[in-house]
Amino acid sequence: MLSMELFRNDADKIRADHDKRGIPHDRINRVIAIDEEWRNALKSMEDGRRERNLAAKGIADAKKSGSKEDADRIMAQVKDLGDRIAQLDEKANSLLEERDSIRMRIPNLLHEAVPIGADEGGNTQHSLHGEKPQFDFEPKTHNELIEMNKWVDLERAAKVAGSRFFFLKGDLARLELALQTYAVDFLIGRGFTFIQPPVMMNRDAYEGVTDLSDFETVMYGITPDPLYMIATSEHPLTSMYMDEVIEPSLLPIKLVGVSPCFRREVGAHGLSDRGIWRVHQFTKIEQVVITHPDDSWDHHEDLLKNCVDLWDALDLHYEVVNICTGDMGTVAARKYDLEAWLPGAEAFKEVVSCSNCTDYQANRLRMRYRTSEGNAAVHTLNSTAVATSRALVAIMEQNQLEDGRVRVPKCLVPMMNGKTHLEPCQL
RNA sequence: GCGGCGAUCGCAUAGCCUGGCCAUUGCGUCGGAUUGCUAAUCCGAUGGGUCUUCCCACGGGGGUUCGAAUCCCCCUCGCCGCGCCA
Structure with missing residues (x-):
């Protein structure tokens, strides 16, 4: 606001x-x-x-x-x-x-560097990273890989929960845990405090962090209690200090959160979204920064740098995209996306979103810091580090072997008990 | 879930029983003064608003009243005890 x-x-x-x-x-x-x-x-x-x-x-x-x-x-x-x-x-x-x-419905002011454009077609490439993987065989889609290796059970998940839910199994599930641990440790190493947040929030806090229309299309409401399942740990982490006057000496507050994320995905259809790419529940490691307004653009670049270094460490091919005016949404003033290369789809697809929300959320959350002239709104920023389901898709497709097995990224091998390849699940 | 107690400004507190001066005081923070000692001392400011001879604000909402921090009701949250429980 x-x-x-x-x-x-x-x-x-x-x-x-x-x-x-x-x-x-x-x-x-x-x-x-x-x-x-x-x-x-x-x-x-x-x-x-x-x-x-x-x-x-x-x-x-x-x-x-x-x-x-x-x-x-x-x-x-x-x-x-x-x-x-x-x-x-x-x-x-x-x-x-x-x-x-x-x-509340008027969007945030855009940063002057945001490219003008009507829709996502107006987004521009910011940078390109890693090497495009070459295969001497026809690369499979992640859907084919999870099926032949029995790493994901969509049918039984549909039975016990519904469509777009999944059981993650065997080596792929183990890799998911390794990704969480690696990303959290990586960010702790960069001065972030590790937080495990509540995964439900009340309406008042939630209105402080999100576009109002999200209540109709994104969040699950909880009956009979007036609570909402979080769509990302950005939401509880950012609203953590709502209604507070923060001592300037505490700024910047840098948080890394891990949580399941719940999304209704109303209106999502299509074969391209099959598998575990677009699902109702996934796990995400998220960076959140609460900072002095003067520093926020520096922190925005830092958040992007953290993502780039993290995804480079995973040895993946991806591009960074500068999101344009027409694709920006209500809350962010500037946004970078990371889009990973998916050989099976022969396309770059979104895996990370890195935003500076300036004082937009802080105004709604009444979240201020003390100055000699009175209290002023802080700035809030957030960025995916790793959304594990999508990172797994990128790893599977880029690191696949002809026999369908998948090479474990080097940095994750120690967290996989030395295992260098994902083997099919027996069950 | 049941019972008891509580919530006051950044933090901590007084005021509530017995309704009516400017919501007290300490700490912290900021500004100023002063002194040669890593700081002390003194003075001032320090909830919000349309920054003000004004209005609002004592967890939130309602009620009683000419008038509510104060009395009554409902709700939320916290603490203690009991119950249940990974």
Whole structure:
């Protein structure tokens, strides 16, 4: 959410940003108009309260000096004042609610380096990493590999849970655990604190970190309790300090979280998403940084560097993509994606998303740091380190052998008890 | 789940019983002053708002009242005990 100061003092900045995104200004103008109305309504209400406070004081004084008649007279005068104030208060509150429900839907201001584009076709390549793997045989898709090696059981998962769930089995499951351990240790080595978060959140905290439409299309609600399954550990980690004033000496707060991630994937269809590429539950190792606004763009580059070094260590071929205006979404000001090469699909596909959300989440979460001029919103950043299901797909497809076995990335071999290749699962 | 107790400003606290001055004090932080000692001492500021002779804020919501931190009800969270439990 953008700060109200921006609407009041620098609305043209927001309008120019909307032009870049290709969306109309009407919501901005509406926020400004309702804000004006709200301020007037608030003023009348405050005048009423002031009158009441003065009267209450008058009564107290009168009683103290023993003048019961004076007290009774004032009381009679202000008898209906309470109702009037309540009405004015209600009006002001409904205006405020209306203003902010619109404001919540206005997207973050974009960084100036974000390329202009209507949709994902406008994204640009930032850099290319690793060597494209060459095969002297026809490489298989990960779907073929998991099936022939019995590493994933989709049918039985459908039976006990539903479609787009999976049982992960044998060596592939063991590799998944190795990936988690490797990524967590890697980030601990770069100064991150390891956190295991709650995997359910209440509505109030959740509204602070995500686009409102996600409640309809992404998150699972829990019946009968008013909770939501997290779509990523970014959400509990970022909202961890909500409603707090953070001592500047604690910044930057660098967190690495591991959690299962739950996504409804409403509207997702198609054969290209079969297997474990797009699923309702997967595990993700996530980086989160809460920082001083002056440092946030440096931290954004650091987060990307961590991903690049981590994915280089896994010895995979991928590109970094600079996400364009039309593909950005509501919360981020700038976003890089890592897209891994999938030989089976002959395409780069998204495996990492690295965002600077500037003060957008912090404003919603009332998450500030102390300055000599008062409190100011912090900046929040997040980046996938590894989403294990997708990393496994990339490893399987890029490291496959002709017989269907898969070479374990060198850095993970020690965590696989020295095992260098994934063998088929017997069960 | 049941019972008891609690929640006040960055942290810690007083005020609540018995409704009515400006919500107290300590620590921390920031600013200033001063002194030659890794810092001490003194002064000031330090919840939010439209930064203000004004309004709001004592976990959240409602009620009683001319007036609520204070009385009543509901909810949330925490602590203690009991129950259940990986």
